[in-house]
Amino acid sequence: MRTRLTLSVMALAMAASPALAQPAADITAKLTIFQPVNQQMIDSTDKAIARFKLKYPNVTIEPQFVPQPSWGEYNTSFINQVATGAAPDIMFSAIEGFAETANRGLLRDLGPLIDADPTAKAVLDELDPNLLDGMRTRSTGQxxxxxxxxxxxxxxxNKDMFDKAGVAYPADDWTWADFRETAKKLTIADANGNVTQYGYFVPGFNFGLTPWFLTNEASVLDADWKQSAVATDNFRESLQFLHDLINVDKSAPAFESGVGDSKFVAGQVAMFSAGHWPIPEIRASGLTNVGVQIMPVNKVKTTVFGIGGLAVTSASQNPELAWEFVKEMTGKEFQTELADSERSIPSWRSLATTDKYLSFPDNAAIFYGSAATAKPVASPPNFAQVEEMTMRHVGAYLNNNEDLDTTISGLDSELSRAMKRAYN
Structure with missing residues (x-):
């Protein structure tokens, strides 16, 4: 099934690679768009459909909002739908799902469309080149x-917690050693020795853990995302550091899944790691004296990035219309709504650097400021499998259910087998 599906859609993609003509304004057609279900996506899509109707009144857009427990499960839903012959015209995904869908030939190469479209080129001019490079499918460069x-x-x-403890706010050149001492000073216990405030919440999700590897020149996979890279001194050092925050310094609570934002707004932790998405909840909590800083450095100053986008499927019977709607869903109106929601960083630099967008938290300029040096989260075609293996072994070690040697050897062995299967 997979081979037949891949060959057929690749043939469609090859046949449909030239630039597309502008559709007539009176065209009658229907488009379907496959997206994860969340309120911000629903609201933005509804508004984009209304705008699109003004240009193409006889075109019907049918959104399909799909549960997304993980990007792996979301991709599987998309692939299964294509296999039934009911492929949507447009698909949204994050970088974690790019390779799995693109490598099967399920998506068009947008290069020819962009080259022939000044509007699209102007959109890409707003995106940092490093982010754009990270979006490309590694096997094809498309x-x-x-x-x-x-x-x-x-x-x-939490700046109030720093002030109360007499601890200086983190500087943009802080190191792992600085961070460790800061977390210790911000950890408070009661008279019985029970911790009432932790210095830091160790991120319980793959994306959040990744900068602790990258800032130490380590990674779960090699630079090509094809081989295990965990059997290194640097990766071992990263895990040991996180383990010691929890189990030696006691400056972080027991490792658990999650971001840590709920504990942050509840006053239980002074620091946590995340992207832009917790800001609405922090605002709603009433916390106002909040700052952000780059990840502390051990060997290199960097962080991780993930990026989302829309694709036109190879099976679409109306690729020219689908492309026009993709542009509607990535244009200035959409980007402005996205900036106002504060859930993500707009791909448009001009909208991610306005005074309004940078007004909270303190030092918010570092969000887009990291674009040039951040590294894409490792996203091989078997991303879901790699993520599950990584989190299972890392979690076992951080919770003292495995020793470090067992964690490294077990994870390396599983990853090595998985990557061979993924590329053979």
Missing amino acids: LNFFPTEWNNIVVYY
């Missing part, structure tokens, strides 16, 4: 997704 938004990981901190 751009199969057109950018909508992105996120990175920074450190959030």
Whole structure:
């Protein structure tokens, strides 16, 4: 099934690679768009459909909002739908799902469309080149997704807690050693020795853990995302550092899944790591004295990024219309709505650097400021499998259910087998 599906859609893609003609304004057609279900996406899509109707009144847009417990499950839903012959015209995904769908030939190469479209080129001019390079399908160099938004990981901190403890706010040149001492000073216990405030919440999700590897020149996979890279001194050092925050310094609570933002707004932790998405909840909590800083450095100053985009499927019977709607869903109106929602960083630099967007938290300029040096989260075609293996072994070690040697050897062995299967 997979081979037949891949060959057929690749043939369609090859046949349909030239630039597309502008559709007539009176065209009658229907488009379907496959997206994850969340309120911001629903609202933005409804508004984009209304705008599109003014240009193409006889075109019907049918959104399909799909549950997204993980990007792996979301991609599987898309692939299964294509296999039934009911492929949508447009698909949204994050970088974690780019390779799995693009490598199967399910998506058009947008390069020829962009080259022939000044409007599209202007949109890409708003995106940092480093982010654009990270979007390309590594096996082909094609751009199969057109950018909508992105996120990175920074450190959030409660300035009131720093002030109360007499601790200086983190500087943009802080090191792992600085961070460790800061987390210790911000950890408070009661008379019985029970911790009432932790210095830091160790991120319980793959994307959040990744900067702790990258800032130490380590990674789960090699630069090509094809081989395990965990059997290195640097990766070992990263895990040991996080383990010691929890189990030696006691400056972080027991490792658990999650971001840590709920504990932050509840006053239980002074620092946590995340992208832009927790800001609405922080605002709603009433916390106002909040700052952000880049991730602390051990060997290199960097962080991770993930980016989302829209693709036109190879099976679409109306690719020219689908492309026009992709542009509607990535244009200035959409980007302005995205900036106002504060859930992500707009791909448009001009809208991610306005005074309004940078007004909260303190030092918010570092969000887009990291674009040139951030590294894409490792996203091989078997991303979901790699993520599950990584989190299972790392979690076992951080919770003292495995020793470090067992964690490294077990994860390396599983990853090595998985990557061979993924590329053979």
